[in-house]
Amino acid sequence: MDTPIVTYAGFWKRFVAVFIDGIVISIVQTLLFFPLYLFFGISLFPFMNADKLENEFSTIRAVQYANDDVSLGFFVAIMSGIAFLVVVTIVLQWLYFALMESSSKQATLGKMALGIKVTDLDGNRISFGRATGRYFGKIISGMIFYIGFMMAGWTQKKQALHDMLAGCLVVNN
Numbered sequence: 001m002d003t004p005i006v007t008y009a010g011f012w013k014r015f016v017a018v019f020i021d022g023i024v025i026s027i028v029q030t031l032l033f034f035p036l037y038l039f040f041g042i043s044l045f046p047f048m049n050a051d052k053l054e055n056e057f058s059t060i061r062a063v064q065y066a067n068d069d070v071s072l073g074f075f076v077a078i079m080s081g082i083a084f085l086v087v088v089t090i091v092l093q094w095l096y097f098a099l100m101e102s103s104s105k106q107a108t109l110g111k112m113a114l115g116i117k118v119t120d121l122d123g124n125r126i127s128f129g130r131a132t133g134r135y136f137g138k139i140i141s142g143m144i145f146y147i148g149f150m151m152a153g154w155t156q157k158k159q160a161l162h163d164m165l166a167g168c169l170v171v172n173n
Contacts, residue, residue: 006123009116009170011153014160020110025093032092033085098131115173123171130166137162 009017100108106117106125118134120126126134141148141161148161157169 004123006169007172008158009114009172010158011150013114013116013172014152014158014170017108017110017114017116020113021096021108022110024109025096029089029092032088036081036085094132094135097135098128101134102126102128102131111170116170117173119169119171121167121169123169126166126168130168134162134166134168137165140165 097108101111101118102125104125105112106119111117118126118131120130138149141151150160152158152160152163152170155164159169163169
């Protein structure tokens with residue numbers, strides 16, 4: 001039998017796939033978070049009248065100075081909201097990448113669009129656990145000026161650091 005020829009996905013192909021995934025994730029997060037933005041009163045449109053904005057801030061400042069408990073409560077509410085959004089963002093991204101890359105497609109939407117997929121070192125589908133390790137390994141890949149990601153441009157098997165840590169390859173279909 002002939003052994004199939006494996007071609008590794010190069011750096012730029014992977015880069016474009018991540019860019020597409022970033023757009024997909026941004027759209028989903030915007031749709032999910034929009035009600036929260038409205039709930040917390042955070043404006044998404046910077047087209048407000050500056051005089052009106054200054055009056056609103058003056059009112060907030062007056063309330064804050066009048067009652068320190070109110071300002072502390074406001075601060076805690078905003079910080080809690082931000083922390084909640086950060087946690088939800090991390091969980092959504094982790095599930096998106098781990099579930100998609102461990103699925104039968106072995107690829108995120110960006111990777112599918114570019115015709116690439118994630119495999120183990122033997123060319124098999126990766127488990128959810130391995131996909132999870134690969135996702136969180138990206139933190140290490142980005143720690144020093146994203147050199148871990150750039151390694152996909154010069155390593156023999158086009159592996160980034162997180163691929164090496166998780167024992168994965170990104171190959172062309």
